[in-house]
Amino acid sequence: MSATANAASGSSPSNVASYKIIDSTLREADQWATNPLSRDTKVAIAKALDSFAVDYIEITSPSSSEQALEDSKAIAALGLKVEAGVGSVGLVVGASSFSSDVSHEKSLEKIQESAVEVISYLKSQNVETQFSFEDTFRSDLVDLLSLYQAVKEAGADRVGINDIIGGTTPRLVDDNVRTLRGVIKGDIECRFHDETGCAVGNAVTALEAGATHIDTTVLGIGERNGLVPLGAFSARMLVAAPEYTKGKYNLKELKALETVVSEAVNINVPYNNPVTGFSAFTHKAGIHAKAILNNPSTYEVFDPAEYGISRNVAINSRVTGWNAVRSRVDQLGLVMTDDEVKAVTAKIKQTADTRPLTIEDTDNILHAFHAELQKA
Amino acid sequence: MSATANAASGSSPSNVASYKIIDSTLREADQWATNPLSRDTKVAIAKALDSFAVDYIEITSPSSSEQALEDSKAIAALGLKVEAGVGSVGLVVGASSFSSDVSHEKSLEKIQESAVEVISYLKSQNVETQFSFEDTFRSDLVDLLSLYQAVKEAGADRVGINDIIGGTTPRLVDDNVRTLRGVIKGDIECRFHDETGCAVGNAVTALEAGATHIDTTVLGIGERNGLVPLGAFSARMLVAAPEYTKGKYNLKELKALETVVSEAVNINVPYNNPVTGFSAFTHKAGIHAKAILNNPSTYEVFDPAEYGISRNVAINSRVTGWNAVRSRVDQLGLVMTDDEVKAVTAKIKQTADTRPLTIEDTDNILHAFHAELQKA
Incomplete structure (x- = not known):
């Protein structure tokens, strides 16, 4: 089946x-x-x-x-x-x-x-x-x-x-x-x-x-x-x-x-439109994001590339997980151990509890945390 | 069945x-x-x-x-x-x-x-x-x-x-x-x-x-x-x-x-959302509109009143029919014979071919046509 x-x-x-x-x-x-x-x-x-x-x-x-x-x-x-x-x-x-x-x-x-x-x-x-x-x-x-x-x-x-x-x-x-x-x-x-x-x-x-x-x-x-x-x-x-x-x-x-x-x-494409809606291939929750990064088919019914569309894992949320943050840290070229990534993930989750975070905000937190590590 | x-x-x-x-x-x-x-x-x-x-x-x-x-x-x-x-x-x-x-x-x-x-x-x-x-x-x-x-x-x-x-x-x-x-x-x-x-x-x-x-x-x-x-x-x-x-x-x-x-x-209700989308209970095409006015269940799967919503027949379009126009004429309290309603329907369709019509536009055409009839 x-x-x-x-x-x-x-x-x-x-x-x-x-x-x-x-x-x-x-x-x-x-x-x-x-x-x-x-x-x-x-x-x-x-x-x-x-x-x-x-x-x-x-x-x-x-x-x-x-x-x-x-x-x-x-x-x-x-x-x-x-x-x-x-x-x-x-x-x-x-x-x-x-x-x-x-x-x-x-x-x-x-x-x-x-x-x-x-x-x-x-x-x-x-x-x-x-x-x-x-x-x-x-x-x-x-x-x-x-x-x-x-x-x-x-x-x-x-x-x-x-x-x-x-x-x-x-x-x-x-x-x-x-x-x-x-x-x-x-x-x-x-x-x-x-x-x-x-x-x-x-x-x-x-x-x-x-x-x-x-x-x-x-x-x-x-x-x-x-x-x-x-x-x-x-x-x-x-x-x-x-x-x-x-x-x-x-x-x-x-x-x-x-x-x-x-x-x-004169209509908008609905937010939840299959394939092209803005959230169709954005993944956010920690446990999902981890699996997506390892094997996209875990939470995707087809590859968005079939439609020429790319996927996106959002990390600017309280429900982000450290694997998704690790991926972004690597994309940004920052060097951190797993324990350090876990620490900065906690920081992101904590901040997301108090105010809305954009992707740029989370990147700033990562850069600032990395700078602190360099100093220490 | x-x-x-x-x-x-x-x-x-x-x-x-x-x-x-x-x-x-x-x-x-x-x-x-x-x-x-x-x-x-x-x-x-x-x-x-x-x-x-x-x-x-x-x-x-x-x-x-x-x-x-x-x-x-x-x-x-x-x-x-x-x-x-x-x-x-x-x-x-x-x-x-x-x-x-x-x-x-x-x-x-x-x-x-x-x-x-x-x-x-x-x-x-x-x-x-x-x-x-x-x-x-x-x-x-x-x-x-x-x-x-x-x-x-x-x-x-x-x-x-x-x-x-x-x-x-x-x-x-x-x-x-x-x-x-x-x-x-x-x-x-x-x-x-x-x-x-x-x-x-x-x-x-x-x-x-x-x-x-x-x-x-x-x-x-x-x-x-x-x-x-x-x-x-x-x-x-x-x-x-x-x-x-x-x-x-x-x-x-x-x-x-x-x-x-x-x-x-922070999303819009999609235009085609069942029940509450803006076009869910708007009827426009002539032949449909005629049937809707006579018996809504012909083209409605349930009565919008179940959700406290009212239906709407749009007449501001080239595909309007004279029955829908008759209904609007009656709503406006204008007195016209069926032949007169058919004549003004042709006028509306003709105008809709040349420029976008709002509901207010079609009402103006009806009023002007009625005034002409009174003069004649």
Whole structure:
């Protein structure tokens, strides 16, 4: 049993080591940001997504406004390596009793009739198509299976399930994806919102159960609590399928990509953002810091160097330990015995009890202590 | 199949509707914050946790410094309703090949011998005890089972499993907790770090598999990416077990609790924080906004009023729809036909294409349009 032993059990084939990423940042940012994105900003985001090498970029529906149409043309003209959503169409229909009561009154039969008609037309035009229900987890999946089969037979390239309210759990995802996998050959796309904090857990579980494509956004932006954050998902998959993940995606581009997007929609990268949050690779407590310095994998699930990020052991705290201080003493080129390092560690802990210490403060304490030793 | 159908399948009893919360904010904040917390701040956090009504408050180890000892005494003296970790002791031992190679060289036999000795002594003093391994998910759980049994027989009140590196997934959690549940009667505590975004998904899966206690921190603070965030976890459990969650915890205290902690450790509440993030209950896209106004549960997994928070439909965007605008028109007391509302909606979308719109801007457009109608 290890952190990388994520292969699905049971009959479904796991796609943990063959998943694809459909990034919806451009679409969601437009719906979500207080201010509309300029075309230059959209182009910068599209280019950064291309550098990271996501598999698909989903764009704002060109029908939502004249400007959106022109922006879509500009992105299509960039000649990105990635599939930029202009040669493919996604159809989304609400099917739960909630949305069919409220948003429209179409019966499942009517939905099937319209969907088959649209997909048949799109296929006749050689357009890649995806079909999904908006709120699969509050629908009766068994009722929907025949509809999924019908759209698949009509030529849909991919079917999708969608937790638009962020209400599902890994266990329900496992049940639903296995059921759908049992009747549908080919690609299954999953979209998970994050209102109850389970989006990434749901995504990896979906792949284990046989889904093939996961929808993400950079930093998880999107209506309400957004959806699967690309960074957290990439970290999850770096652990679950390191070779595939490192070989396919340019992880070192994540930080630049997140910077472009956070500036575009005017948000801060959360302090606890996986991979790039400011404390993600800072270690402080004494016993942890000792182990980190000896063997980083003791308290790190992956090497931050995979993302081009370096680790940091903070010693400016009452819970620092003498091993971490020893490392800093050595970095500073100060010569001390272990007993002397232990003595100066006690001094740091004592000072940290009385006032906040910066890294510079602790360095000053080390230098002053060393100077005293030289004098004695 | 519904979002609330979270009962565990199989032989393990689900504790989704009987879970308990052990909050580690005070301990983690002290390890994590740049500056040590003052005693007043610690007391304020302890009181806010008591108001929310978590089941246990874990405090900094009183042995870490003189100051920590004095602070612990002050919190113990508050007379909180909650168990404040002063009458109970948690023992944590690293057992994976990673930490036993590095952090110490004790064999499992020696660990067992010491653990049994300490637990027997604590029980003789009537102290509640918890025993856990630090890195259960990289250890061979089968090897650890006899040790868990030994400490349980020695009188440990609770055993724990611990994903200190944030590397596990719901599927592995399910496997591990079921295995442990099979040999241990009584309480099982789980601690999940969030480096790969699965902490909340792991927590609910653990409860479904038979765990009883979940460790949380407010806003998920803690070393590196922290652990299960109390707010996201409460939202997850509000959906999974609404009656138990609402009856046991004072959800309306969450926002105040998060405010105290974010100020204490000098962080911002992330924009996408479940429940309290600024966009958690703001709806913008036209088709969603229409449904929200008719029936909020279409796009909301729970009612924000459970947390004393109100929802908001933004109309200052190109993707607004005329139903949302109709609602704002009515709120402003302006009289318009549906066709007139559709006309002014087109105007808003057109303007939003050319420049950023605030809520005040859109209100001005509505008023100006209404004035034109009056003149005509």
